[in-house]
Amino acid sequence: EPEVTQTPSHQVTQMGQEVILRCVPISNHLYFYWYRQILGQKVEFLVSFYNNEISEKSEIFDDQFSVERPDGSNFTLKIRSTKLEDSAMYFCASSEEGESDTQYFGPGTRLTVL
Amino acid sequence: AQSVAQPEDQVNVAEGNPLTVKCTYSVSGNPYLFWYVQYPNRGLQFLLKYITGDNLVKGSYGFEAEFNKSQTSFHLKKPSALVSDSALYFCAVRDPSGGYNKLIFGAGTRLAVHP
Numbered sequence: 001e002p003e004v005t006q007t008p009s010h011q012v013t014q015m016g017q018e019v020i021l022r023c024v025p026i027s028n029h030l031y032f033y034w035y036r037q038i039l040g041q042k043v044e045f046l047v048s049f050y051n052n053e054i055s056e057k058s059e060i061f062d063d064q065f066s067v068e069r070p071d072g073s074n075f076t077l078k079i080r081s082t083k084l085e086d087s088a089m090y091f092c093a094s095s096e097e098g099e100s101d102t103q104y105f106g107p108g109t110r111l112t113v114l
Numbered sequence: 115a116q117s118v119a120q121p122e123d124q125v126n127v128a129e130g131n132p133l134t135v136k137c138t139y140s141v142s143g144n145p146y147l148f149w150y151v152q153y154p155n156r157g158l159q160f161l162l163k164y165i166t167g168d169n170l171v172k173g174s175y176g177f178e179a180e181f182n183k184s185q186t187s188f189h190l191k192k193p194s195a196l197v198s199d200s201a202l203y204f205c206a207v208r209d210p211s212g213g214y215n216k217l218i219f220g221a222g223t224r225l226a227v228h229p
Contacts, residue, residue: 004157031215043158043204045216056216091157095215102148103217105158 002026004106006092012112013082021077021109023092032075033093033103034067036060043091049075082113116141116209120220127195128228135190135203135223143211147188149179152202152222161203164188175199195227 005024013019025032034046047057049067066078075094079086089110093103117140127133139145146165150158162173164181172178179190188205202224206217 006157033216035217042221043206043217043219045218048215056214058216093158102160102163104160105150107155107157 004092004094004104006090006106006109008109009107010110010112012114015084015113016081019079019082019111021079021090021092021111023075023077023106024073025075025092025094026096026104027073029094029096029104031055031095031097031101031103032067032069033095034077035091035093035105036088037091037108038085038088046077046090079111082111084113087111087113116207116218118205118207118218118220120203120205120223122223123221124224124226126226126228129197130194133192133195133199133225133227135205135225137188137190137205137220138186139188139205139207140186141207141209141211143209145188146208146210147179147181148206148208148217149173149177149188149190150204150206152204154201158204161190195225197227197229200225200227 007022032049035043037043045058047061048055064080068076089108091108092106095101095103119138148163149161152158161177162171164171169181177192202222204222205220
């Protein structure tokens with residue numbers, strides 16, 4: 001069964017450093033998403049991406065964040081200058097369509113900012 | 115504003131007994147509703163969804179959920195719990211009326227099934 005994969009599983013970085021989190025969505029899916037879950041808190045939407053552009057973003061997704069689909073398979077989330085409060089589990093998801101279709105989630109990348 | 119409430123932080127049930135995990139929602143339009151499960155050190159796994167049609171939807175691993183529009187609820191149920199069902203369960207809603215695809219999640223309910 002096709003799955004969303006994410007690398008790395010755990011990333012430790014120093015405050016102020018740039019990180020790139022990588023995702024490989026399910027191959028025939030067209031919509032891509034990033035969510036995050038700060039320890040002990042809700043899963044929060046960050047951004048959705050379709051047809052090579054951002055279709056929706058939350059207030060959390062400020063200028064420090066960017067997303068890219070650099071090739072036909074990868075979908076990345078970049079945080080330019082990490083802050084302590086960026087420490088969280090980051091989940092990538094994809095769906096075949098945007099409307100009623102199901103979003104399938106990857107296993108997550110745990111980001112720790114020191 | 116869209117929101118999802120899961121009123122119980124934890125639900126405890128004995129193996130073999132029926133289980134219910136509660137979820138209520140608030141959206142302006144007709145909601146799309148989802149349940150996901152998270153096992154330790156794993157991602158969110160899709161269980162089931164309600165889009166339209168029959169209010170009772172069946173999903174993976176014997177789970178089902180009932181959409182109740184008047185009570186704005188979408189409770190997750192299973193007739194006979196297994197110890198392996200112990201996990202964190204998330205209810206989520208999407209409000210398509212504004213063209214939004216994002217999921218709004220509840221805080222999660224930890225299900226503990228005891229032998």
